[in-house]
Amino acid sequence: MTQPAIRAEGLTKRYGSTLALDALELTVAPGEVYGFLGPNGAGKTTTIRLLLGLHRPTSGRAELFGLDAWRAAVTAHRRVAYVAGEPYLWPSLTSAETFEYLANLHGSVDGEYRKLLVERFELDVDKKVRALSKGNRQKVQLVAAFATRAELLILDEPTSGLDPLMEVAFRETVREAKDRGQTVFLSSHILSEVEALCDRVGILRQGHLVDEGTLAELRHLASQTIDVVFEGDAPELDGLTGVTVERTGPGELRFEVSGSPQRLLETLVRYPIVSLTSREPSLEEIFLHHYDGGDGRVGG
Amino acid sequence: MSAGSAIARRTLAESRVRDACFAAFFLLFAFANPVGYRHTYPTLAERLAFARSFGTNKAVELFYGVPRDLISVGGFTAWRFGGFAAILTAVWGLLAGVRALRAEEDAGRQELVLAAAVSRRTAYLAAVAALAGGCVLMWLAIFVGLAATRLSAGGSAYLALVTVSPAAVFAGVGSLASQLAPTRRIALELGSAALAAAYLLRVVADLSGGLGALRWVTPLGWPEELRAFANPRPAVLLLPALTTAVLVTTAGTIAARRDVGSAILRGRDRAEPNRRFLSSPTALAFRLGRGSLAAWLVGIGLFAAIAGILSTSFTTADISENLREQLSKLGGANITTPAGAIGFYFLLFILAISLYACAQVATVRREEADQQLETLFALPVGRRRWLLARLGLAAAGAAALALTAALLSWAGAASQNAHVSFWRLLEAGVNCLPTTLLFVGLAALAFALLPRAATGIAYGLVTLAFVWDLFGSLLGAPKWLLDATPFQRIGLVPSQPFRAADAAAMLAVAVVSALAGVQLFARRDLAGT
Numbered sequence: 001m002t003q004p005a006i007r008a009e010g011l012t013k014r015y016g017s018t019l020a021l022d023a024l025e026l027t028v029a030p031g032e033v034y035g036f037l038g039p040n041g042a043g044k045t046t047t048i049r050l051l052l053g054l055h056r057p058t059s060g061r062a063e064l065f066g067l068d069a070w071r072a073a074v075t076a077h078r079r080v081a082y083v084a085g086e087p088y089l090w091p092s093l094t095s096a097e098t099f100e101y102l103a104n105l106h107g108s109v110d111g112e113y114r115k116l117l118v119e120r121f122e123l124d125v126d127k128k129v130r131a132l133s134k135g136n137r138q139k140v141q142l143v144a145a146f147a148t149r150a151e152l153l154i155l156d157e158p159t160s161g162l163d164p165l166m167e168v169a170f171r172e173t174v175r176e177a178k179d180r181g182q183t184v185f186l187s188s189h190i191l192s193e194v195e196a197l198c199d200r201v202g203i204l205r206q207g208h209l210v211d212e213g214t215l216a217e218l219r220h221l222a223s224q225t226i227d228v229v230f231e232g233d234a235p236e237l238d239g240l241t242g243v244t245v246e247r248t249g250p251g252e253l254r255f256e257v258s259g260s261p262q263r264l265l266e267t268l269v270r271y272p273i274v275s276l277t278s279r280e281p282s283l284e285e286i287f288l289h290h291y292d293g294g295d296g297r298v299g300g
Numbered sequence: 301m302s303a304g305s306a307i308a309r310r311t312l313a314e315s316r317v318r319d320a321c322f323a324a325f326f327l328l329f330a331f332a333n334p335v336g337y338r339h340t341y342p343t344l345a346e347r348l349a350f351a352r353s354f355g356t357n358k359a360v361e362l363f364y365g366v367p368r369d370l371i372s373v374g375g376f377t378a379w380r381f382g383g384f385a386a387i388l389t390a391v392w393g394l395l396a397g398v399r400a401l402r403a404e405e406d407a408g409r410q411e412l413v414l415a416a417a418v419s420r421r422t423a424y425l426a427a428v429a430a431l432a433g434g435c436v437l438m439w440l441a442i443f444v445g446l447a448a449t450r451l452s453a454g455g456s457a458y459l460a461l462v463t464v465s466p467a468a469v470f471a472g473v474g475s476l477a478s479q480l481a482p483t484r485r486i487a488l489e490l491g492s493a494a495l496a497a498a499y500l501l502r503v504v505a506d507l508s509g510g511l512g513a514l515r516w517v518t519p520l521g522w523p524e525e526l527r528a529f530a531n532p533r534p535a536v537l538l539l540p541a542l543t544t545a546v547l548v549t550t551a552g553t554i555a556a557r558r559d560v561g562s563a564i565l566r567g568r569d570r571a572e573p574n575r576r577f578l579s580s581p582t583a584l585a586f587r588l589g590r591g592s593l594a595a596w597l598v599g600i601g602l603f604a605a606i607a608g609i610l611s612t613s614f615t616t617a618d619i620s621e622n623l624r625e626q627l628s629k630l631g632g633a634n635i636t637t638p639a640g641a642i643g644f645y646f647l648l649f650i651l652a653i654s655l656y657a658c659a660q661v662a663t664v665r666r667e668e669a670d671q672q673l674e675t676l677f678a679l680p681v682g683r684r685r686w687l688l689a690r691l692g693l694a695a696a697g698a699a700a701l702a703l704t705a706a707l708l709s710w711a712g713a714a715s716q717n718a719h720v721s722f723w724r725l726l727e728a729g730v731n732c733l734p735t736t737l738l739f740v741g742l743a744a745l746a747f748a749l750l751p752r753a754a755t756g757i758a759y760g761l762v763t764l765a766f767v768w769d770l771f772g773s774l775l776g777a778p779k780w781l782l783d784a785t786p787f788q789r790i791g792l793v794p795s796q797p798f799r800a801a802d803a804a805a806m807l808a809v810a811v812v813s814a815l816a817g818v819q820l821f822a823r824r825d826l827a828g829t
Contacts, residue, residue, distance in 0.1 A: 054677055088670050
């Protein structure tokens with residue numbers, strides 16, 4: 001039986017009177033690319049700090065490869081590489097020296113791959129870290145982490161300072177890691193990135209995991225959008241259960257359908273239609289659904 | 301000027317804890333000297349004897365400068381408080397200047413300020429106004445401390461002004477260094493070098509017969525020439541006033557012209573990789589700290605050599621047994637023999653090395669605040685081993701400093717044919733370690749329990765212990781209360797025997813608190829800023 005790369009059971013963290021993380025249940029299988037979504041302050045970084053044994057759970061436990069994240073942190077970290085959200089490094093070292101140091105501490109590095117990554121991310125390795133912009137320091141962290149070829153990559157908003165070209169390089173690198181069977185835990189609030197890369201997604205809100213699943217599963221739960229253009233004026237089509245209607249033009253209607261669209265389609269065939277487009281909800285819509293719905297507040 | 305006053309208030313608020321500590325220290329220091337003098341030398345005869353033995357003593361002039369009048373309470377205070385406190389107010393000025401004008405920028409906050417509707421000129425003048433406010437606070441603390449001892453109000457106000465004048469000059473030095481240096485640390489190093497040079501000039505001026513005129517070129521010599529409570533020469537105040545004005549204006553001109561975040565002395569941004577000392581966190585800590593260790597070694601070495609050379613300047617000739625006893629209250633030792641004088645200086649080396657130890661723990665804390673530890677402990681690096689190694693590195697640095705003090709004070713003494721045993725001085729070096737390690741241990745415990753306050757606690761403990769050692773006896777505190785400070789429990793080797801039991805007790809506390817610190821650190825959450 002293979003151990004999950006990450007497992008959290010009832011993982012809870014309080015800071016004083018603030019409940020930062022509330023009974024998180026999480027399993028990430030080896031080889032999976034897991035997207036961890038949530039607005040600022042939802043508890044993403046707290047979760048990562050608990051997974052890395054930097055902070056201690058108030059209750060519950062976190063495991064990496066079956067090893068207790070707090071007690072066996074050092075052993076577990078031999079199989080992990082981490083990219084911190086804020087790229088704090090050692091300002092007086094150059095990138096090349098930083099790579100050397102981090103590789104010495106980690107114990108393993110793929111030198112050839114690192115060279116390739118340095119080129120891909122267009123890094124000037126002789127420049128001192130203090131002279132680098134935030135985005136470039138982020139790239140130093142990314143290159144160092146991916147070059148370890150660690151079994152598990154924990155990335156905390158890794159692309160927050162990157163330009164669009166580097167975002168492309170990042171996605172390519174994550175796909176390579178996935179192809180090699182590495183596990184990636186990607187915390188992010190860039191939805192398109194998660195949508196493009198992740199097999200499964202968890203959505204965190206105020207310390208709770210409010211939704212989790214593959215993109216297909218999440219979409220299944222959310223509504224889909226159907227835009228219809230009629231010949232002439234659009235008919236009155238209110239009163240269908242599970243369907244909301246919005247008039248978007250003189251001969252145009254937009255239907256938000258939750259569940260099966262069967263009934264709506266049966267109704268529509270009776271009218272002259274010019275075009276019909278059906279669109280699955282984007283991750284953004286699923287995300288907003290979770291933050292907009294419930295108590296009616298938008299998270300963030 | 302509402303934006304300007306907001307910046308000035310913010311600048312003052314940022315440094316309120318440090319300013320309050322310094323002000324309290326100056327107040328107590330100013331108060332203790334006249335009180336202690338009256339207590340220790342109540343009669344004219346005793347004061348005359350004191351003046352005879354100290355009036356020409358080079359070893360004491362090293363700290364306090366040249367005395368002008370040792371018979372009156374005011375004259376004694378001007379010498380013993382004014383001479384030494386002038387160095388300390390200069391330290392405060394330098395720290396305050398760099399904090400106000402580089403630390404903010406170093407942290408990236410200056411961009412936010414200047415992005416608002418605030419001109420560079422306003423921002424700079426606001427910071428200078430805050431510095432001036434700090435100087436006024438220090439002046440007030442000293443004035444209150446002096447005046448509370450029944451010294452004349454006018455005389456106290458003047459001595460306070462004299463003592464604060466180096467603070468203004470070195471706040472100016474700090475402002476200028478902040479324009480030259482790209483980081484807070486480099487600015488502090490530049491300013492410290494200037495301070496060391498000023499101090500060395502004063503030492504040379506005071507100690508050498510013919511070079512007294514050199515006092516006029518060092519800001520630390522001016523307070524002596526201002527001659528508080530002797531025959532005051534207020535016109536000399538023009539020197540610090542003009543120097544401060546020139547420094548502040550120059551710095552302001554540069555600040556108005558340069559790019560935010562840049563500096564005149566731009567460090568190299570590129571370098572060929574240097575792969576040495578990258579094998580472990582301890583190796584890197586050594587690499588990053590070796591420059592500062594070298595500066596400490598040079599500073600303490602130089603001072604030890606001078607102390608050794610001056611160790612023969614005390615003579616036993618005209619010091620009565622009674623006075624000798626009284627003297628021991630000032631420095632804790634019989635300083636009329638070379639060994640005694642060196643023993644007295646070692647008390648100061650122990651203080652300096654303890655402060656070095658605090659700086660090491662402060663570095664460890666800064667690495668945590670800067671979240672470098674988060675990157676580090678996400679790697680396969682164990683926290684216990686890491687902290688133990690760092691404490692070991694601090695102890696090794698302290699040992700190197702102690703050894704340097706021992707060797708160079710021996711060399712200095714030997715150059716004057718003073719008969720001080722080499723082995724006894726080596727013992728004096730070793731004797732530094734229990735106390736310094738005690739402070740390492742306590743600082744480690746503070747780092748584990750109260751990370752955000754740890755740096756302040758570490759420096760505070762050392763300062764408090766030393767100040768209490770200095771003033772507690774002057775103020776006639778009972779023995780049990782005096783013995784609370786580790787500095788009272790040090791045998792002043794080489795003139796006094798090594799106090800093995802006390803040393804063992806300090807080492808035991810050091811080891812227990814260090815181990816407890818390591819254990820507790822491994823069990824707590826990492827704490828950001």
